[in-house]
Amino acid sequence: MLETTLVLVKPDGVQRGLVGEIISRFEKIGMKITGMKMFWVDKDFAKKHYSAHVGKSFYSGLEKNITEGPVVAMAIEGLHAVEIVRKIVGGTEPRTSPPGTIRGDYSHHSYEYCNSKGIGIKNLIHASGNIAEAKSEIKLWFKKDELHSYKTVHEIHTM
Numbered sequence: 001m002l003e004t005t006l007v008l009v010k011p012d013g014v015q016r017g018l019v020g021e022i023i024s025r026f027e028k029i030g031m032k033i034t035g036m037k038m039f040w041v042d043k044d045f046a047k048k049h050y051s052a053h054v055g056k057s058f059y060s061g062l063e064k065n066i067t068e069g070p071v072v073a074m075a076i077e078g079l080h081a082v083e084i085v086r087k088i089v090g091g092t093e094p095r096t097s098p099p100g101t102i103r104g105d106y107s108h109h110s111y112e113y114c115n116s117k118g119i120g121i122k123n124l125i126h127a128s129g130n131i132a133e134a135k136s137e138i139k140l141w142f143k144k145d146e147l148h149s150y151k152t153v154h155e156i157h158t159m
C-alpha cells in the first residue's frame with residue numbers, strides 16, 4: 001500500500017512557472033517527496049521513458065515536447081500514491097479533465113486539435129500510470145542514493 005510514484009513537471013510546466021504550484025498539490029495532500037531533481041531529457045532518454053509510445057502517430061510531437069527544456073522529476077511516496085497522484089493529475093486530455101485536477105486547471109489541449117496538427121498534447125505533468133510502471137520509472141529516473149528516507153513532522157509527532 002505504501003507506494004512511490006514518479007512525477008515529472010514537463011517542460012511546458014517548468015516554462016509556465018507552475019513548478020511550485022504543482023509540487024504544493026502533492027505536499028498539501030500529505031504525500032512525501034523522497035527524490036527531486038531538474039533534468040534535461042535527450043532523445044535517447046525520451047525513448048526509454050516513453051518506450052510504450054515509440055512508433056505511435058503522436059510520438060514525434062511527444063518527443064519534441066519532452067526534450068524542449070528541463071523537467072523537474074520527483075519521487076513521491078504515500079499510501080496508494082500511484083492512484084491518488086493520477087487522480088490529482090487528471091486525464092491525459094486537459095480539455096476533459098475536471099476542474100480541480102492539475103491538467104484541468106492549468107491546460108486546455110485536446111486530442112482532436114493536437115492530432116490534427118500532428119503535435120503532442122501539452123498537459124504539464126507526467127505521473128506513473130500503474131504500480132509496475134511506477135517501479136520501472138523510479139528505477140530509470142533515480143539512483144538509489146538520490147532517494148531519501150526521512151520522517152515528516154506528522155510522523156515524528158505521532159511516534
Ligand code: IDP
Pocket residue numbers: 053058061062091092093111114115119120121122123125126127129
Ligand atoms: P498519460 O500522460 O496521461 O499517462 P499517455 O497515454 O501515457 O498519457 O501518453 C503520454 C503523453 O503523450 C501524454 O501525457 C500526452 O502528452 C501525449 N499524448 C498521449 N496521447 C496523445 C495523442 O493522441 N495525441 C497527442 N499527444 C498524446
Ligand code: MG
Pocket residue numbers: 127128129
Ligand atoms: Mg502514461
